[in-house]
Structures are given as structure tokens and as C-alpha cells.
Amino acid sequence: MYSFDTHARVRYGETDQMGYLYYGNYALYYEVGRVELFRSLGMTYKALEEEHHIMMPVLSLQQRFVRPAFYDDLLTIRTTIRKMPEKTVTFHHEIFNEQKKLINGGSVRLAFVDTDTGKTVPAPPIFLDKIKSWFEEESK
Amino acid sequence: MYSFDTHARVRYGETDQMGYLYYGNYALYYEVGRVELFRSLGMTYKALEEEHHIMMPVLSLQQRFVRPAFYDDLLTIRTTIRKMPEKTVTFHHEIFNEQKKLINGGSVRLAFVDTDTGKTVPAPPIFLDKIKSWFEEESK
Amino acid sequence: MYSFDTHARVRYGETDQMGYLYYGNYALYYEVGRVELFRSLGMTYKALEEEHHIMMPVLSLQQRFVRPAFYDDLLTIRTTIRKMPEKTVTFHHEIFNEQKKLINGGSVRLAFVDTDTGKTVPAPPIFLDKIKSWFEEESK
Amino acid sequence: MYSFDTHARVRYGETDQMGYLYYGNYALYYEVGRVELFRSLGMTYKALEEEHHIMMPVLSLQQRFVRPAFYDDLLTIRTTIRKMPEKTVTFHHEIFNEQKKLINGGSVRLAFVDTDTGKTVPAPPIFLDKIKSWFEEESK
Numbered sequence: 001m002y003s004f005d006t007h008a009r010v011r012y013g014e015t016d017q018m019g020y021l022y023y024g025n026y027a028l029y030y031e032v033g034r035v036e037l038f039r040s041l042g043m044t045y046k047a048l049e050e051e052h053h054i055m056m057p058v059l060s061l062q063q064r065f066v067r068p069a070f071y072d073d074l075l076t077i078r079t080t081i082r083k084m085p086e087k088t089v090t091f092h093h094e095i096f097n098e099q100k101k102l103i104n105g106g107s108v109r110l111a112f113v114d115t116d117t118g119k120t121v122p123a124p125p126i127f128l129d130k131i132k133s134w135f136e137e138e139s140k
Numbered sequence: 141m142y143s144f145d146t147h148a149r150v151r152y153g154e155t156d157q158m159g160y161l162y163y164g165n166y167a168l169y170y171e172v173g174r175v176e177l178f179r180s181l182g183m184t185y186k187a188l189e190e191e192h193h194i195m196m197p198v199l200s201l202q203q204r205f206v207r208p209a210f211y212d213d214l215l216t217i218r219t220t221i222r223k224m225p226e227k228t229v230t231f232h233h234e235i236f237n238e239q240k241k242l243i244n245g246g247s248v249r250l251a252f253v254d255t256d257t258g259k260t261v262p263a264p265p266i267f268l269d270k271i272k273s274w275f276e277e278e279s280k
Numbered sequence: 281m282y283s284f285d286t287h288a289r290v291r292y293g294e295t296d297q298m299g300y301l302y303y304g305n306y307a308l309y310y311e312v313g314r315v316e317l318f319r320s321l322g323m324t325y326k327a328l329e330e331e332h333h334i335m336m337p338v339l340s341l342q343q344r345f346v347r348p349a350f351y352d353d354l355l356t357i358r359t360t361i362r363k364m365p366e367k368t369v370t371f372h373h374e375i376f377n378e379q380k381k382l383i384n385g386g387s388v389r390l391a392f393v394d395t396d397t398g399k400t401v402p403a404p405p406i407f408l409d410k411i412k413s414w415f416e417e418e419s420k
Numbered sequence: 421m422y423s424f425d426t427h428a429r430v431r432y433g434e435t436d437q438m439g440y441l442y443y444g445n446y447a448l449y450y451e452v453g454r455v456e457l458f459r460s461l462g463m464t465y466k467a468l469e470e471e472h473h474i475m476m477p478v479l480s481l482q483q484r485f486v487r488p489a490f491y492d493d494l495l496t497i498r499t500t501i502r503k504m505p506e507k508t509v510t511f512h513h514e515i516f517n518e519q520k521k522l523i524n525g526g527s528v529r530l531a532f533v534d535t536d537t538g539k540t541v542p543a544p545p546i547f548l549d550k551i552k553s554w555f556e557e558e559s560k
Binding site: 014031032044046071 | 434
């Protein structure tokens with residue numbers, strides 16, 4: 001298992017007239033969680049696309065909305081990979097408000113696509129090498 | 141069952157550098173589907189909030205991304221209520237491209253909240269009255 | 281002069297907690313205005329990019345916010361080219377609400393860039409040919 | 421004059437298929453600049469709305485797009501108040517990329533509205549008191 005926490009503050013333009021963070025904007029926060037998880041591993045999703053020619057389209061998304069998030073809240077986005085990626089990778093996300101209450105939980109499953117051929121490929125070594133130690137430890 | 145089709149064209153600002161409609165923007169399309177389903181019934185979500193003091197926060201969202209949608213695609217959003225709403229209502233969505241291929245399918249479950257008290261309430265009569273005939277027919 | 285009117289309905293996710301269409305989302309409406317102006321001329325911006333290898337990055341934007349737009353308002357976006365494009369093109373936009381009141385006015389200036397070379401180029405003949413009759417008439 | 425620098429990283433969902441930060445999303449970055457300038461003064465825009473019942477609708481926006489911003493760029497947003505606010509306040513924004521090159525410059529003018537009466541009011545003392553020392557120094 002590998003988990004990483006990052007933060008994002010709710011922008012005015014991300015709220016709706018209900019005064020809540022709009023439900024569609026959580027997907028952006030999940031993206032921030034994934035991208036910063038990659039960075040925490042010493043790699044970037046940007047380099048994955050540009051240098052390694054792998055892009056990661058989203059296959060599925062699920063979210064539960066537990067409590068509203070409000071304008072200017074500094075949210076904590078906890079992103080976890082629970083299982084070694086194979087053909088796809090699933091990121092689990094939990095978002096907490098400043099009172100450490102869970103406001104949203106969900107997951108995103110993504111594929112790996114070779115941008116040169118347009119074909120799906122297995123999780124690339126560049127990614128697996130960065131995280132495998134976190135999963136080896138568990139199986140000991 | 142009650143189902144309604146509406147349309148939305150993919151905006152440049154809704155694409156991402158992969159050249160796809162960004163996965164987070166499908167939630168906006170689901171919203172358009174729900175809102176136009178309400179309008180097709182002779183009511184509006186706006187009036188529900190303003191006149192009937194009912195708001196509908198989202199409880200959960202799930203989506204499968206089957207094919208990409210591209211810039212300027214004129215998408216068909218099919219929104220269906222499969223089951224008479226009670227404490228909550230679930231909208232099922234299917235999005236088709238101009239070739240009538242399914243690109244995305246999913247569902248959104250929403251609650252009903254009295255904006256004066258902030259408490260959840262059952263599906264309001266104003267809404268149930270508009271759709272009940274579609275469900276009575278089926279049970280005959 | 282060439283002018284075209286199109287329509288867009290304000291989405292819930294485009295409002296903010298002030299209950300207004302968020303100021304940053306007007307740029308999307310300006311985009312819709314430009315794109316539908318192109319379509320009204322018998323061409324598409326999509327084809328300009330894909331077939332003619334011309335992209336149009338924005339050089340400048342200015343907007344005045346006259347009245348708020350609200351959720352579910354069906355807005356009219358009037359887009360006008362006042363002057364024959366040369367090195368750049370300026371689109372003027374006026375947005376009206378359902379009471380035909382002006383809510384926003386502004387303009388966007390865009391360049392033409394050859395996507396193969398990355399260099400700016402003059403307005404392409406494919407575009408000029410479509411609009412020149414509208415400007416010839418005026419100079420008579 | 422009072423100036424404050426803050427940072428924001430370009431999200432995937434904020435890019436468009438040109439591979440650039442979409443032009444409409446700069447308004448969100450300007451908002452981040454304003455909000456963090458307020459926070460740097462020891463106040464928050466959130467409290468201005470909630471506790472002091474002042475909201476600040478945007479009157480006008482202008483932007484020049486000098487260079488593109490790309491996915492994952494860590495941008496610096498420099499926000500400056502050049503002139504003591506009176507009936508309105510103008511924020512000047514400059515956005516720099518990681519190479520310290522200017523990518524965008526512009527300004528936003530906002531009004532002050534009493535949320536109880538819906539009427540415009542002059543810049544509130546809570547705000548003026550926080551910044552006046554920065555302007556007194558200059559006039560010495």
C-alpha cells in the first residue's frame with residue numbers, strides 16, 4: 001500500500017450557488033491527489049506522458065459525498081494505491097476538511113496507453129519500480 | 141421509467157491536453173441531463189430551489205468511461221429515472237456521440253433538502269406528481 | 281461587419297456561491313459565440329485546426345460585467361467581427377439575458393498559428409473567403 | 421502600493437487540447453491571487469462575506485496572454501494594489517512561469533456590495549485599515 005496526503009484550497013469559482021464545492025469539481029481534486037502522489041515517488045505524470053509516451057485515460061470513477069466542502073476550506077486529499085498496478089491502476093481518494101472530517105471518498109481506475117500506438121499497455125516499469133518496495137514490505 | 145434525451149456540444153475549454161473531454165466535466169453533462177429532464181416534465185430545478193425551497197445535493201456518483209469524447213462533438217445525454225423516487229432519487233445517464241456509440245454511462249443519487257431547515261425530506265409532491273404516471277403505467 | 285447570435289443556458293456548476301455565473305466562465309461563453317459564428321459561415325474551428333493546421337491562441341481578453349447572470353438563464357451571445365481580419369482577428373461579444381438586457385460585453389483578440397511550424401501566420405484564405413462578402417458590401 | 425506573490429500549479433483539467441492552460445482559467449488564477457493577497461494582510465475574503473456582509477462582484481477584467489502556460493507548470497501569481505481603494509478596487513496581476521518569464525498580465529476591478537441591502541458601498545474600513553500603511557509610506 002502506498003498513500004500520500006496533499007492539500008488544495010476551495011476556490012470561489014469552484015463553489016456553486018448552494019455554497020458548496022460543486023460535485024463535478026471533486027474530480028479535479030482527485031487529479032491533484034494522483035499527480036502529487038506521483039511527485040512524492042520522484043516521478044511526474046507530465047514526464048510519463050512526454051518522456052515515456054504513456055498517457056493514463058480514466059476508465060471509471062466513483063464518489064460518495066459525505067459532507068459539503070465550503071469556499072476557502074483547506075482540504076486534505078489522501079490518495080492511496082492499495083494493490084500493485086497491473087493492466088490498470090486504481091487510486092483511492094479520501095478528502096478531509098480542516099476539522100479532519102471525511103467529506104468525500106471514492107476511487108478512480110485508469111489505463112495505460114502508449115501515445116505512439118494508441119494501444120493499452122501494462123503498467124510501465126518506470127512506475128512499478130517506484131512503488132514496488134511499498135508492496136513487497138507488506139507481503140513479507 | 142421516465143427517460144429524456146438532450147444534447148450538449150463539447151467546448152474547447154472542456155477538453156484537456158489529451159484532446160479528450162476532461163473526465164471531471166462529465167458531471168456537468170450529467171447535470172444538464174437532469175435539468176433538462178426536469179424541464180421536460182414541466183417543472184424546473186431552479187423553481188424547486190427558489191419556490192419550493194428544496195435543494196438536491198449529490199450523495200454519490202459513478203461513471204464508466206467507454207470511449208473518449210472530442211472537441212466539438214455534439215453529444216446526446218440520455219437521462220433515465222428507473223424507480224419512483226422515495227427518500228432519494230437516482231438518475232441514470234448514458235452519453236452517446238454523433239455515431240450513436242456509447243461513450244459514458246453512470247448514475248447520480250441525490251437527496252432532497254429543505255433549504256429553510258437544512259434537513260433532508262422525502263421526494264416532494266411537486267416532483268412525484270409530475271412523474272408518477274410514468275411508473276403507474278408500468279405496474280399495470 | 282458580420283454578426284451571429286447563439287444561446288447557452290447557465291449551468292449550476294458554472295454559478296458560484298454569490299449565486300451568479302462565475303466571472304471566469306464568461307470566457308467559455310465567448311468561446312461558444314466564436315465557434316458558432318464559424319459554424320454559421322459554413323466552416324468549423326475544429327476543421328481549421330485538424331484539416332488546415334491553424335490554431336488560434338488568444339492574445340487578449342477584455343470584459344465588462346454589467347449585470348449578473350443567474351442559474352438556468354438562457355443567455356444570448358452576440359458575436360461580431362467588425363473589421364476584416366489581417367494578422368489577428370478581434371471578436372466582439374455582447375451577452376443578453378432573457379429580458380434582453382445586456383449583462384456582459386467584451387472582446388477577444390486571437391492570432392493564427394500554423395500548427396506544423398508553430399509560427400504565426402496571417403488570417404488564412406479559408407476564413408477570409410467566408411467573410412469577405414460581409415465587408416465588401418460595407419465599403420461600397 | 422501593496423503586492424503579494426502566491427503560487428498555483430496547472431491542473432490537467434485546466435489545459436485544453438492545444439496543450440495550454442485554457443484562457444478562461446486565468447480568471448481562477450487571478451482569484452487565487454486576490455484571495456491570498458487578502459490572507460497576507462491578515463484578513464480573508466470569506467470573512468468579508470460572512471462576517472462583514474460585503475461581497476465583491478467583478479466589474480471588469482482585462483488580460484494579455486504573453487506566453488502559454490503548460491500542464492504541471494508551477495506558476496507565480498503576483499497581485500498588486502497600486503492605488504488606495506475608494507468606491508472600487510483594482511487588482512493588477514502578473515503571472516510568471518518557472519523560468520520567471522511573464523506569461524500573462526492583466527487587471528480586475530471589483531465593487532463592494534452590502535449583502536444585506538444589495539447596494540454598492542465604499543471600500544469597507546476592515547479592508548482599508550489593513551492596507552493604508554502601504555500607501556501612507558509612499559506619499560511621504
